[in-house]
Amino acid sequence: MPKSTSQTSIRKALISAVMLVTALSLSLSISISTYLDVKEQKLLIINKLNILAEIIAFNAQVTVLFDDRKTEEQRLKSFESIPLVKNIHIYAIDDISNKPVFFTSFNAKKTPPVPLRVDNIEQLQQPKITEDYVELIKPINYEGNIKGYVYIRGGLERLNAYINKKILIDILLTLFVLVLVYFVAKRIQKRIADPIDQLSTLLQDVSKNHNYDARAKKTNISEINTLSNSLNIMLTRTQNQIERHKNDKQEIKQLNQSLEEKVNQRTIALREANQELLTTLERMHQYQNQIVESEKMASLGQMVAGVAHEVNTPIGLGITGSTLLRDKLAEISQGFDQKTLTSSQLKRFIDNGIENLDLIYRNLNRAAELVSSFKKVAVNQDGELSSLINMHDLLSNVIVSMRTELLVKNPNIVIHCSSQLMFETKAGPLQQVLQQLLSNSIIHGFRDNQNNEIEITVERNESSLTINYFDNGVGVDKSIKKRIFDPFVTTKRGEGGSGLGMHLVYNLVTQALGGSVYFDDQNSTGTRFIITLPLTEASRI
Numbered sequence: 001m002p003k004s005t006s007q008t009s010i011r012k013a014l015i016s017a018v019m020l021v022t023a024l025s026l027s028l029s030i031s032i033s034t035y036l037d038v039k040e041q042k043l044l045i046i047n048k049l050n051i052l053a054e055i056i057a058f059n060a061q062v063t064v065l066f067d068d069r070k071t072e073e074q075r076l077k078s079f080e081s082i083p084l085v086k087n088i089h090i091y092a093i094d095d096i097s098n099k100p101v102f103f104t105s106f107n108a109k110k111t112p113p114v115p116l117r118v119d120n121i122e123q124l125q126q127p128k129i130t131e132d133y134v135e136l137i138k139p140i141n142y143e144g145n146i147k148g149y150v151y152i153r154g155g156l157e158r159l160n161a162y163i164n165k166k167i168l169i170d171i172l173l174t175l176f177v178l179v180l181v182y183f184v185a186k187r188i189q190k191r192i193a194d195p196i197d198q199l200s201t202l203l204q205d206v207s208k209n210h211n212y213d214a215r216a217k218k219t220n221i222s223e224i225n226t227l228s229n230s231l232n233i234m235l236t237r238t239q240n241q242i243e244r245h246k247n248d249k250q251e252i253k254q255l256n257q258s259l260e261e262k263v264n265q266r267t268i269a270l271r272e273a274n275q276e277l278l279t280t281l282e283r284m285h286q287y288q289n290q291i292v293e294s295e296k297m298a299s300l301g302q303m304v305a306g307v308a309h310e311v312n313t314p315i316g317l318g319i320t321g322s323t324l325l326r327d328k329l330a331e332i333s334q335g336f337d338q339k340t341l342t343s344s345q346l347k348r349f350i351d352n353g354i355e356n357l358d359l360i361y362r363n364l365n366r367a368a369e370l371v372s373s374f375k376k377v378a379v380n381q382d383g384e385l386s387s388l389i390n391m392h393d394l395l396s397n398v399i400v401s402m403r404t405e406l407l408v409k410n411p412n413i414v415i416h417c418s419s420q421l422m423f424e425t426k427a428g429p430l431q432q433v434l435q436q437l438l439s440n441s442i443i444h445g446f447r448d449n450q451n452n453e454i455e456i457t458v459e460r461n462e463s464s465l466t467i468n469y470f471d472n473g474v475g476v477d478k479s480i481k482k483r484i485f486d487p488f489v490t491t492k493r494g495e496g497g498s499g500l501g502m503h504l505v506y507n508l509v510t511q512a513l514g515g516s517v518y519f520d521d522q523n524s525t526g527t528r529f530i531i532t533l534p535l536t537e538a539s540r541i
Contacts, residue, residue, distance in 0.1 A: 018185040053138040076106035089151035195219040314363030321356040411452035429512035445473025467531040
């Protein structure tokens with residue numbers, strides 16, 4: 001069951017998109033603005049505290065040097081008018097221990113004192129900012145020597161109040177902008193969605209009531225007008241097509257009636273032809289035993305059946321195509337004579353004629369190829385005289401002549417044969433046998449062009465020459481191992497294979513060359529053929 005997908009409307013999508021983009025933009029803008037503003041305010045507070053600390057350190061030089069605590073205390077009380085300052089400590093350097101000690105301090109009203117920071121002087125050289133306070137320490141220098149330190153602590157409550165107020169204003173402003181954007185988006189989506197709803201209603205009417213006369217109206221949106229114009233053109237063409245379809249349907253009905261009669265006639269003719277062919281096959285089977293010269297030739301009946309099947313199919317299709325073309329030609333001739341011939345009828349006749357001629361050509365060409373294959377099977381033993389050949393050179397020439405076919409699967413061919421091996425035989429049939437074995441490996445044995453190997457081993461003894469042919473392909477299917485040399489046995493039926501290749505090898509070896517060929521059906525991997533050829537007296541020298 002297909003997974004259901006969630007649906008939404010243009011109205012909701014438009015408002016949601018506008019509101020989302022506006023909210024994100026405002027949030028990002030306000031966040032960045034607030035962050036930068038707070039950062040700037042903190043820098044101003046730190047700078048102000050730095051200035052105040054330096055002023056206090058400058059004024060405290062004399063009081064620390066002369067140990068005038070009262071004067072310094074009176075001076076520090078003036079900082080009560082500055083709300084930013086919460087606590088001030090002044091530390092003097094002890095002459096004996098050379099360490100900072102408490103000198104005097106100032107605490108703002110309603111502000112508790114803070115512990116001494118004499119142990120944190122190094123850390124507070126740089127301002128320390130907490131959630132509510134800023135702390136820093138400045139040295140008191142006199143003639144290049146440090147006489148003490150000023151610790152100042154400022155409050156951030158006014159900054160926090162400013163931040164809270166700014167956030168509240170930003171939120172109210174955001175809400176106001178979102179409400180304004182919402183009403184603007186509603187206005188825009190109404191302007192866009194209403195024409196789309198009208199188009200949807202029109203399409204529903206066309207779909208339910210087949211009202212192809214309906215047309216979309218113009219709107220004030222150019223894109224929707226373009227869509228409406230395209231829809232109107234489509235409705236007009238659909239309406240015209242329906243009218244043509246009705247006319248064509250009536251014409252097809254009439255043609256079908258005449259075509260059924262012709263098909264019945266051709267079926268009867270084809271049935272009679274098949275019956276005549278079956279009668280011929282029965283007659284050929286009756287005479288089969290009279291022409292069999294060996295056990296292998298007992299498969300002639302199968303060959304005849306294969307011939308009949310292979311040749312009858314393309315010839316029958318060619319006959320059907322030619323008769324159909326002749327009938328179409330008669331119709332065109334009749335229309336031409338009666339001056340009722342239309343351009344559409346002529347166009348259909350030309351298209352059908354091209355298809356029928358292609359059909360006739362392909363099937364006649366297939367029949368010609370089959371006849372050529374049948375001729376190769378009928379080996380003429382007296383067609384070529386024996387001659388003295390170099391077996392290694394013959395193998396090399398065969399591989400060179402088939403280089404183009406071999407490149408398709410790119411096998412690694414290994415030859416084990418003495419370059420001095422000479423014997424007398426018929427070179428033509430032997431070369432044809434080797435070519436057929438190589439071709440069989442390329443077409444049937446190898447599936448791809450990776451790790452393919454062919455090994456040919458030639459050995460000679462006193463009375464015969466043995467050719468051991470092996471490939472590491474997929475091997476031979478179990479169903480045809482026992483019938484591999486019979487005619488019309490192939491695993492490529494319908495893919496161009498006629499099943500005559502190995503039958504031709506068998507006939508060439510046993511009849512033209514006077515030898516024997518053996519298929520090693522016990523071999524577990526690949527395919528192996530062993531060909532034994534007799535040596536003549538001249539070959540034994």
